[in-house]
Amino acid sequence: MSFKGLDRNRLPRHVAIIMDGNGRWAKLRGKSRIEGHRRGRASVRAVVEMSRRLGIPYLSLYAFSAENWLRPKDEVSALMSLLEHYLTVEEPKMMRHGIRLLAIGDKDRLPSTVRRTLERTIEATKENKHLTVILALSYSGRSDIVRTVQEIAAKVKEGEYAPEDIDETLISAHTETGSLPDPDLLIRTSGEMRISNFFLWQIPYTELYVTPILWPDFRDKEYLQALTEFQRRQRRFGRTDEQIAKNMPRADRSQ
Secondary structure: OOOOOOOOOOOOOEEEEEOOOHHHHHHHOOOOHHHHHHHHHHHHHHHHHHHHHHOOOEEEEEEEEHHHHHOOHHHHHHHHHHHHHHHHHHHHHHHHHOEEEEEEOOHHHOOHHHHHHHHHHHHHHOOOOOEEEEEEEEEOHHHHHHHHHHHHHHHHHOOOOOHHHOOHHHHHHHOOOOOOOOOOEEEEOOOOOOOOOOOOOOOOOOEEEEOOOOHHHOOHHHHHHHHHHHHHOOOOOOOOHHHHHHHOOHHHOOO
16 A cells, blocks of 8 residues: 555544444445444454554544444344454454554443453553554543533532633543543544534544545545545644744745
8 A cells, every 4th residue: 555645744643533334335235234334344454554554643433322322222232242253353463563442432331241352452452552542432422521520520529629720621631532632633434524422522623534435445545545635734723824834844834
């Protein structure tokens, strides 16, 4: 795979992906939704491996939302089985390639066998340094914010904080991703133009990239296209173009 045109010194530090379109991929081919989810695992492997090869430190994957529990029971059961199988199969590869696994979301809702497998993989990979993969499982951005507010409120009640201590930094530190940098790039497959309750606090200045490609068809080529598009963007963070140009190193001003 060629990286031509991609500046490896200007890659995002943290990429987040809403992996959407498994069901539609299957429907278009007359297959079951479960088959779409099975095929999506190959795309997960592709983006994880490419992130590792490029040296991207953090990759967050929206694997199962809190709302996904509302899907048919047989589909939810199959998804949990696929997740458990994926973790079991991929753990040796994570160890070989230095990949650390983290998980966010209401993990208590996961089946006990899945939860044990997840905890085992997280523990086994905790010292790995090359790439951190964050699985969002039974995750809700709103619930993350609510839990954060409740936790801080309890600490204010206990006298650990005063109300005036509460600022963006404190709130960020208490979210489930408090130890991680905010995403620089959020990719959504399948063409849907919404965030779907993902990382609501964490993405105020994240670059959004939406592609019509369905998740089972999203592989190295499509990932590199998203990263190339990210490098074309000028991230202003509220500043003007003139301010950005003034503070940019001379060698980069032609970009």
